[in-house]
Amino acid sequence: MNVLDGRKVANDLLDNLKNEVATLQSQSISPKLVVILVGNNPASLSYIKQKRKACEKTGILWEQINYEESVTNEELIEKIHELNKRNDIHGILVQLPLPDHIFAPDVIKAIDPKKDVDGFTAYNIGKMFLSTDFEDLPPCTPAGIIKMLDYYDIDVAGMDATIVGASNIVGKPLSTMLLNRGATPTTCHIRTKDLKAHTAQADLVCVAVGKRNLITADMVKENVILVDVGCNKDENGKLCGDADFKNIAKKARYITPVPGGVGPMTVACLMENTVKAAKKLHSS
Numbered sequence: 001m002n003v004l005d006g007r008k009v010a011n012d013l014l015d016n017l018k019n020e021v022a023t024l025q026s027q028s029i030s031p032k033l034v035v036i037l038v039g040n041n042p043a044s045l046s047y048i049k050q051k052r053k054a055c056e057k058t059g060i061l062w063e064q065i066n067y068e069e070s071v072t073n074e075e076l077i078e079k080i081h082e083l084n085k086r087n088d089i090h091g092i093l094v095q096l097p098l099p100d101h102i103f104a105p106d107v108i109k110a111i112d113p114k115k116d117v118d119g120f121t122a123y124n125i126g127k128m129f130l131s132t133d134f135e136d137l138p139p140c141t142p143a144g145i146i147k148m149l150d151y152y153d154i155d156v157a158g159m160d161a162t163i164v165g166a167s168n169i170v171g172k173p174l175s176t177m178l179l180n181r182g183a184t185p186t187t188c189h190i191r192t193k194d195l196k197a198h199t200a201q202a203d204l205v206c207v208a209v210g211k212r213n214l215i216t217a218d219m220v221k222e223n224v225i226l227v228d229v230g231c232n233k234d235e236n237g238k239l240c241g242d243a244d245f246k247n248i249a250k251k252a253r254y255i256t257p258v259p260g261g262v263g264p265m266t267v268a269c270l271m272e273n274t275v276k277a278a279k280k281l282h283s284s
């Protein structure tokens with residue numbers, strides 16, 4: 001079977017974290033995550049539900065702060081400053097997207113990098129350029145992809161890796177993390193002239209765009225490793241990725257499904273970052 005089972009890898013990681021949380025609790029350290037939600041975007045509510053469930057599974061404490069759509073930048077930033085000071089809180093997450101009138105970079109910037117368990121602050125992202133030793137709180141989706149590849153003993157060193165999508169939360173940090181591990185990454189985006197030329201020569205293709213069927217079987221080589229981050233709905237309203245899973249699976253060495261691939265790994269890595277942050281905050 002060439003399908004990388006993100007659900008299984010994530011469950012193993014959550015089981016290990018549960019033990020780690022229990023050990024920390026026996027030392028009077030109770031890892032705690034706070035999630036700020038603005039409005040009631042259905043996708044955000046669904047992501048939050050998954051994160052909450054993972055907290056319950058691992059024993060990480062959960063606090064949710066809800067705001068109406070009309071909240072201001074200043075109100076959010078003031079709340080984050082308050083949470084930064086609280087010793088009982090180790091992770092702060094602002095669920096994205098935020099409404100258009102909120103300038104998300106300013107809100108993210110307010111999070112203390114030590115509590116930035118999403119790994120979105122400039123400090124945590126910037127540090128990753130140095131080497132793997134500085135990936136303390138990496139963004140959860142790229143971290144989840146790396147962890148899944150590690151789990152299946154897939155060594156990316158020396159691989160040509162094409163990343164399709166260049167967002168600050170997935171594509172760009174994933175390129176950096178693959179480079180840190182000895183791959184040769186190429187990052188494609190909307191203005192890339194010939195996408196197929198880049199995907200067809202790659203040993204590893206990671207796609208994070210949000211366009212169904214963007215990557216088709218003719219765009220990848222035999223024995224490719226394909227990681228699909230995309231979240232889309234098919235004509236029946238079912239969740240699907242950015243790649244033509246059915247046809248690519250026939251020629252791929254490995255492929256991740258949607259659902260059940262990168263998604264659960266992202267949530268598990270959020271839990272891991274929260275535990276890491278708790279340990280670091282208590283040791284300093």
Ligand code: NAP
Nearest residue numbers: 141165166167170189190208209210229230231262263266
């Ligand atoms: P994003 O911020 O919208 O970025 C999309 C990227 O794709 C941009 O860099 C864009 O290029 C590029 N792009 C758009 N059309 C393209 C095309 N035709 N060819 C090549 N590149 C193209 O999205 P994101 O936040 O990274 O998320 C991407 C997808 O992954 C979404 O479906 C999202 O829901 C999903 N996601 C899943 C998880 C998970 O845990 N499973 C986590 C995060 C995101 P420009 O920058 O030039 O516009």
